[in-house]
């Protein structure tokens with residue numbers, strides 16, 4: 001048995017040694033150490049501690065230009081649907097946009113836009129199955145024209161679809177002999193979502209607004225205006241070109257505002273939104289976006305953005321105006337770490353992220369760690 005005091009002394013020494021290591025201040029690191037040994041996630045915190053703006057921008061360039069960060073993720077990326085060139089076969093897609101994952105059935109629904117159809121793709125399958133449209137482009141009740149988004153509603157066992165070029169929202173039932181139904185028309189819908197109280201939310205990029213409907217109630221009404229609708233502009237009660245939207249557990253609405261190159265949110269019933277990302281104008285810096293067209297929010301409030309014209313997916317935490325590139329950002333191309341105009345985003349139950357890689361006619365899955 002060690003004497004009591006001796007034990008205390010050893011503990012004290014251990015604490016001292018540890019505190020010396022933990023206390024290492026980033027400012028004391030050399031530039032080389034910072035550049036090569038700082039992860040992108042740590043960067044926003046470190047940035048303000050760096051001495052000169054010159055040093056800051058040098059490091060930022062390094063993050064943006066090289067494979068440094070993107071290679072961190074590349075082993076985690078796989079193609080789970082499409083990827084067999086542009087086409088209309090069952091193993092192909094043509095400019096996929098919105099996607100929706102049904103956790104329970106382990107399927108992903110894909111708005112296969114230029115094939116004018118909605119595809120249901122089981123995880124781990126090499127082929128998809130047509131569940132709506134697929135009868136050529138047209139405005140018949142069994143046809144779609146360039147659908148941009150889809151959501152599956154378990155309660156009604158049906159799909160709600162942005163039938164975009166037909167300027168309508170349609171409901172397709174998972175039942176033989178039950179015809180599709182038009183929910184509303186005179187709407188140019190980019191994105192469609194359902195909240196936990198069974199309300200439908202739709203972004204209308206021509207009217208620059210977001211509207212809400214109660215599913216099953218007066219299906220033919222115009223719904224309620226919940227964001228924008230004050231003409232095209234960049235004030236906090238305006239939108240310029242709303243693309244993708246998301247609604248969280250507290251009925252907060254998030255929207256990617258394509259032409260304003262920003263991400264906004266509206267607390268329930270708010271008249272004005274709050275800018276969450278993209279305050280610094282159009283561009284490819286880490287605080288900038290260029291035509292964001294996909295959006296999803298995780299359980300921790302982190303926002304994932306398909307940053308269309310920058311061919312990358314960014315993640316913004318609510319603590320920082322700086323984003324992190326989680327995918328792409330390596331120019332247009334079809335390598336695993338490249339994207340062409342990424343669009344719809346979705347999570348599976350395990351928190352893996354799925355990206356509709358619009359210009360590559362494929363759906364990519366990335367394990368985020």
Ligand SMILES: *[C@@H]1O[C@H](CO)[C@@H](O)[C@H](O)[C@H]1NC(C)=O
Pocket residue numbers: 032033036037
């Ligand atoms: C980066 O860190 C690793 C281990 O953490 C170390 O071996 C390496 O020398 C560091 N590189 C630089 C440039 O400091």
Ligand SMILES: *[C@@H]1O[C@H](CO)[C@@H](O)[C@H](O)[C@H]1NC(C)=O
Pocket residue numbers: 088134136
């Ligand atoms: C599929 O593509 C082929 C070749 O481009 C075309 O001939 C055919 O009509 C298409 N089928 C449908 C259902 O659009």
Ligand SMILES: *[C@@H]1O[C@H](CO)[C@@H](O)[C@H](O)[C@H]1NC(C)=O
Pocket residue numbers: 106123124
């Ligand atoms: C798909 O395959 C992966 C591994 O190959 C497996 O972990 C996963 O459970 C499979 N999912 C389904 C729905 O079969």
Ligand SMILES: *[C@@H]1O[C@H](CO)[C@@H](O)[C@H](O)[C@H]1NC(C)=O
Pocket residue numbers: 300301318319
């Ligand atoms: C960020 O989000 C987390 C989780 O929702 C919350 O606890 C935290 O207070 C938020 N931080 C800010 C600065 O809003």
